[in-house]
Structures are given as structure tokens and as C-alpha cells.
Amino acid sequence: MTTLPKSTTRKLGLVIDLDTCVGCHACVISCKEWNTSNYGVPLSDINAYGAEPSGTFLNRVHTYEAKSTGCNAQTVHFPKSCLHCEDAPCVTVCPTGASYKRQEDGIVLVNEDRCIGCSLCAWACPYGAREMDAVAGVMKKCTLCVDRIYNENIPEEDRIPACVRTCPAGARHFGDFADPESEVSILSAARGGIALMPEQDTKPVNRYLPPRPKTDVTDESKIDILAPFLAPIATETGGFLGWLDKALEKI
Amino acid sequence: MHPSASVIIFTSLSGLGFGLMFYLGFGMPEVRGWTAFWFFLIAYGLAVGGLISSTLHLGNPQRAMNAFSQWRSSWLSREGVAAVATLVLTAPYAIGLIFYDLNIAALGWLSGILALITIFTTSKIYNQLKTVPRWNMPLTPVLFLLYALAGGGLMAGQTLVAAMLLLVLTLLQLAAWQMGDKAFANAGHTLETATGLGHLGKMRLLESPHSSPNYLMREMVHVVGRKHALKLRAISVVTLGIFPVAILLFLPFSHTLALVAIASHVIGLFTSRWLFFAEAEHVVGLYYDKR
Numbered sequence A: 001m002t003t004l005p006k007s008t009t010r011k012l013g014l015v016i017d018l019d020t021c022v023g024c025h026a027c028v029i030s031c032k033e034w035n036t037s038n039y040g041v042p043l044s045d046i047n048a049y050g051a052e053p054s055g056t057f058l059n060r061v062h063t064y065e066a067k068s069t070g071c072n073a074q075t076v077h078f079p080k081s082c083l084h085c086e087d088a089p090c091v092t093v094c095p096t097g098a099s100y101k102r103q104e105d106g107i108v109l110v111n112e113d114r115c116i117g118c119s120l121c122a123w124a125c126p127y128g129a130r131e132m133d134a135v136a137g138v139m140k141k142c143t144l145c146v147d148r149i150y151n152e153n154i155p156e157e158d159r160i161p162a163c164v165r166t167c168p169a170g171a172r173h174f175g176d177f178a179d180p181e182s183e184v185s186i187l188s189a190a191r192g193g194i195a196l197m198p199e200q201d202t203k204p205v206n207r208y209l210p211p212r213p214k215t216d217v218t219d220e221s222k223i224d225i226l227a228p229f230l231a232p233i234a235t236e237t238g239g240f241l242g243w244l245d246k247a248l249e250k251i
Numbered sequence B: 001m002h003p004s005a006s007v008i009i010f011t012s013l014s015g016l017g018f019g020l021m022f023y024l025g026f027g028m029p030e031v032r033g034w035t036a037f038w039f040f041l042i043a044y045g046l047a048v049g050g051l052i053s054s055t056l057h058l059g060n061p062q063r064a065m066n067a068f069s070q071w072r073s074s075w076l077s078r079e080g081v082a083a084v085a086t087l088v089l090t091a092p093y094a095i096g097l098i099f100y101d102l103n104i105a106a107l108g109w110l111s112g113i114l115a116l117i118t119i120f121t122t123s124k125i126y127n128q129l130k131t132v133p134r135w136n137m138p139l140t141p142v143l144f145l146l147y148a149l150a151g152g153g154l155m156a157g158q159t160l161v162a163a164m165l166l167l168v169l170t171l172l173q174l175a176a177w178q179m180g181d182k183a184f185a186n187a188g189h190t191l192e193t194a195t196g197l198g199h200l201g202k203m204r205l206l207e208s209p210h211s212s213p214n215y216l217m218r219e220m221v222h223v224v225g226r227k228h229a230l231k232l233r234a235i236s237v238v239t240l241g242i243f244p245v246a247i248l249l250f251l252p253f254s255h256t257l258a259l260v261a262i263a264s265h266v267i268g269l270f271t272s273r274w275l276f277f278a279e280a281e282h283v284v285g286l287y288y289d290k291r
Helices: A026-036 A118-124 A163-166 A184-190 A239-250 B005-025 B031-057 B061-068 B075-099 B106-128 B138-153 B159-187 B191-195 B215-220 B224-252 B255-278 B283-288
Strands: A010-016 A062-065 A074-080 A099-101 A108-110 A172-178 A207-209 B203-209
Touching: A010 A184, A026 A163, A062 B191, A118 B005, A118 B215, A163 A172, A172 A184, A184 A207, B005 B031, B005 B075, B005 B106, B005 B138, B005 B255, B031 B075, B061 B075, B075 B106, B106 B138, B138 B159, B138 B255, B159 B255, B191 B203, B191 B283, B215 B283, B224 B255
Parallel strands: A010 A207
Antiparallel strands: A010 A172, A062 A074, A062 B203, A099 A108
């Protein structure tokens, strides 16, 4: 059924730390590798070695520049994948029942055997989280690595989404937002986790941690924060070195 | 949005077909035998042709039957169910009129009402999308119904009704363009709300996530055709409304002229439907700093 569950027992999702993300795209590649060889049809590439390569990805990293008057511009790397919305519009528009949100953990999935590839779910998603595979003609989206997180055939430390496992900067965190004591809940509360495009009323589960405030570089005195530590401490020197200093000065 | 031919043909033709079916259902005009045959053939041809065209943009059309299952939640599924119900229920009514000189009036009314419901469900597929503010306006279903009723009336030979509806349609289409132009800004979507980083200042895309366009950009970020939007709007208004109305009201009725009016209206309909898609801006474009 493509009606949404009234509530889900758990709310699995990601916290993405925009302060820590270095924009290396490792999560994009790791995601592509895991999801092309596991759940569902492969993520195809079209004209991969040609002039205009194109392919299906479940995770993309945009890079933005933020500029406010009087301040230097700031670069923000912005990974974007499915936010596993509580009020997922992609699910309710689906005519076939291929799209669904799981009641047990809140993960939004596509049953590819039922998908007719009508694109309406991708149209309904404000975040661009769904991409139609050009070869298979079915809709692909982030599964939150549902085939890793419950997979008892892989080591326990690998039972997290591929993007989280691979992130060299530790900018991605996976957990249950329904549990206020979970790492993701605590992180999000402490750092003011952001929900994207809240005016769309989709109630995304994933949260983005905004970059921490930067030093104010417009104030000259604040630019060189090490200078105070390097300033001479003693103004009068004594002892042998003091005598030597004075003696040399006189020459 | 990408103005793909399959959905433009689908919404335009099936709208016209179900519009004509509405009039035939209510006995406007009262037809029997061969005349009825030709009227119903045109209505079915347009409605079914449109529906078949809609399956052309599917990735896996062989599973299209699945689309009838989610009528409880999905407008696209409801559209499929309503369309098939209309086509199936109109058939015995049409057969009665064509072969047995028999008018099962109650069945006709039912199929007429179902035809209207089908057009409404078609409009809701687009109207429901909050991600496309230009479509997410109460005027969208009104316009879809008016297009079907005006075009259907034109084909059913209901001269006065069609002329009045065409006038209302033309005025409301102009209003919808005016309102649609402001819809995106009024909805309040910006790159700042999309990223949630407005507190850092003005945002812009520094580096795209990929070097060449992807599915999202091809499907939802269509900026090429908008260059001539104003000219196309003018062409559309003249051909879909003003010219046919002038023919209907000021020239003596003849079948040739009625055909000219219909042809002109269909050109206007296709132009405005092309604009409906090409001018629609999807919020995902914000992430690409493109609309």
C-alpha cells in the first residue's frame, strides 16, 4: 500500500555534519559501489567514457558558497540523498504500490518488481532523491543500506550504511531518531540539526548540522590569533645573557 | 519540467475525448446509428489514443496493470481506474445508440459524470505536486475541466455552450499564467531554505555534483524553451479561444468552419499544454541554482 504508516516504531536516518564534510565524494562512490552490486537492479552508467557521461547515483555532493555582506565567502560541501521523510510525498503518489515506507524503521523503499517507471515519485520529491535508471527503467533511491544494517553475514562494524562507513572525515552518522538517547538525536539537538525545505511539510528524518561559526576576519586584531602567544614576555633581561646583550649593544 | 510529447499528447487528447464523451453521455447532440458511430469513434479514439500515449513514457509499460491498485492513495492510480470505468460504461450506452436505436439515458448520464471525474483526476496528478508551485494552484483542475468541456463542446457541435466556455477558458488561462508567474516566489522556496543555511548569507552553487546533466536535470530543470514563452502564450490565446469564438459567434454555421474552429482550438490547446510543462519550475532546480 502506498498510504503512509501513521507512525513508525523507529526512525532510522542520517546526520550529515556540514562543518566536517570536506567534499571528497567518497560517500558517493561507496554508495554507488554497494548499491550497484546489491539491492535491486545495478545503477547504470550511460556513455561512461564519452564526452557527456551520465549515470544513476543515490547520493550526490553539491558544493555551495555562502556570502553575507562584510564577511568572506564560505564554502559548504553538501551531500544529498533520500531524507526518508515521515510524510513522504513520493510514496503516496505511487500508482502501483512499488513505493512504500516501512513501519518498523521508517525506511522508504521501492519494490522494483512493481515499479512501472512513471517518474511521478521523482516529480513529487523536493530533494531530487530519486533517479530513474536509464537502463532498467525503474526508480532508484537510497535504501539506507537496508541490506547492510541488518546483515548478519558481515562484521558488526560494517552494519551501517556504506556512505557512513566510508566517510574519511566522520561527517556522516547513522542512527534512530525516535530514540532521544541515540547518538544522532543527541548530535542533532546539540548542534541545531536542520530539516531541508521545511515549507514543503515533508518532515524529513535526516538532519544537517550547520557549519560552526567562523572567526571574524574583518577585525584585524582577531586575524592573527597566535600573535599574543609569540609576543616577548620579559622586557628587561638579566643574568649573563642580559650583560651580553648590553655589551653587544654598546659596540 | 521537461515538456515530453507523450504527456502533452496524453493530457490534451484524452481531455478532448472525455470532454466529448461527457456531451454524448448527456445526449448533446442526440445521435443514433452511423452519426452516433462516428461521434463515439472520435471520442474513444482521442481518449484511448491519449491513454496509450501516456504509457509511452513509462520505463516498464508491461507492468502498467499494477497502476490500477493504489486508488486509495494515488491520483495517478485513480485516473487509470476512472478512465477505464468511463470507457467500459460508455460502451453499452454507445452500442445501444449505434446498433439498437436505444437510449439508455441513465447509463449515459453516469458515463458523462465519470468522464468529468476522469478529467478531474488527470488534473490532480499535476495539481497535487507541491514541488511545482505553478501546478499547485486551485486553478489547475478548473482549467483542465474547462479545456475538456470547451473542446468537447466544440466537437459535439454545441456552438453557444462551446463559445461561452471558450471565453471563460481564455480569461482563466490568462489569469493562471499571471498567477503562475508569481507562484514559485509566493511559495517561499529559495536555495537558502533548500539548504537550510540562510543564516550564513546568500547561497550560490559553487561546484555542481556532476559534470554533465543527470536524470533530475533533464526531467525537471527545463529552461531552454522558456525564451519564447510570451509569444507562445499570445499564439495560444488567439488560436485556442479568440479565433474559434469569432468563427462560432460571427460567421454562419457550416461544418467546414466548425472544423477550422476545432483545428485552431487544438493548436492552441497543444501550445498551452506545452507551456504548462515547459514553464513549470520544480523546486529541485534550486539545488542546481537553476530553475
